[in-house]
Amino acid sequence: MLQQTPVARVLPVHEAWLERWPTPSALADETSGEAVRAWGRLGYPRRALRLHAAATEIRDAHGGEVPSTYDQLIALPGVGDYTAAAIASFAFGRRHVVLDTNVRRVLARTLTGAEFPAASVNRAERDLAATVLPESDDDAAAWAAASMELGAVICTAARPACDSCPVVDLCAWHAAGRPAYDGPARKVQDYAGTDRQCRGRLLAVVRDAEGAVPRGRIDAEWHLAEQRDRALVSLVADGLVAEVEPGWFALP
DNA sequence: CAGCCGTGGGC
DNA sequence: TGCCCAAGGCT
Numbered sequence: 593m594l595q596q597t598p599v600a601r602v603l604p605v606h607e608a609w610l611e612r613w614p615t616p617s618a619l620a621d622e623t624s625g626e627a628v629r630a631w632g633r634l635g636y637p638r639r640a641l642r643l644h645a646a647a648t649e650i651r652d653a654h655g656g657e658v659p660s661t662y663d664q665l666i667a668l669p670g671v672g673d674y675t676a677a678a679i680a681s682f683a684f685g686r687r688h689v690v691l692d693t694n695v696r697r698v699l700a701r702t703l704t705g706a707e708f709p710a711a712s713v714n715r716a717e718r719d720l721a722a723t724v725l726p727e728s729d730d731d732a733a734a735w736a737a738a739s740m741e742l743g744a745v746i747c748t749a750a751r752p753a754c755d756s757c758p759v760v761d762l763c764a765w766h767a768a769g770r771p772a773y774d775g776p777a778r779k780v781q782d783y784a785g786t787d788r789q790c791r792g793r794l795l796a797v798v799r800d801a802e803g804a805v806p807r808g809r810i811d812a813e814w815h816l817a818e819q820r821d822r823a824l825v826s827l828v829a830d831g832l833v834a835e836v837e838p839g840w841f842a843l844p
Numbered sequence: 845c846a847g848c849c850g851t852g853g854g855c
Numbered sequence: 856t857g858c859c860c861a862a863g864g865c866t
Contacts, residue, residue, distance in 0.1 A: 712846080750854080789851095
């Protein structure tokens with residue numbers, strides 16, 4: 593839920609989710625459509641599908657217990673490098689480089705003196721992060737949590753609170769006078785008018801309906817027929833929407 | 845690896 | 856107000 597989503601927005605959904613499905617097996621025993629419905633408006637609803645699929649795999653291949661190693665975790669759907677490292681580190685105390693957007697920004701500023709990291713993680717950045725990771729499992733896990741929290745609370749993207757930063761005295765970016773970012777332009781994704789927005793609109797119709805909805809209800813939601821059709825086809829292909837009978841759509 | 849995959853709050 | 860961005864993953 594936290595992937596690309598602010599903590600404050602996740603909290604209420606997360607709480608209701610665990611109330612309803614306290615264990616991976618409980619989630620796996622529901623339909624994927626119920627997961628999509630409970631996901632609500634968190635965004636990137638394929639994450640709900642993947643979480644349901646991961647729960648199913650945990651139930652069927654791991655005896656219902658969340659696996660504890662990075663290799664087992666990253667093999668689960670929707671679990672990539674960051675999430676696997678985070679779970680292994682935070683939940684199981686293993687030593688891993690936990691490189692999320694917060695840590696990347698903290699390391700960019702403190703170690704390389706740049707206001708923002710590169711667009712994507714590269715080898716050099718990963719190696720640099722590894723060089724400052726403490727040796728012991730316990731210290732590494734504490735380091736991962738601390739560096740993430742520092743980025744989330746103090747060393748934020750827009751308004752870093754250097755005045756209250758515990759490592760301001762060893763920060764390369766601060767020492768350099770907090771120079772403005774001068775790397776390649778950081779691109780912000782368009783949203784209005786994109787297929788992504790269209791998919792969101794169409795899925796909302798199906799998600800918020802009691803049972804199946806007729807094609808006409810969906811068509812009324814988006815003006816451009818070509819884009820609307822493409823979006824609906826892709827939603828069905830992704831498994832977010834099912835055509836339960838010709839011209840009628842529902843959650844899977 | 846660049847581009848795609850949602851949504852809404854802050855400034 | 857529009858822009859920026861948020862505990863990424865997948866292809």
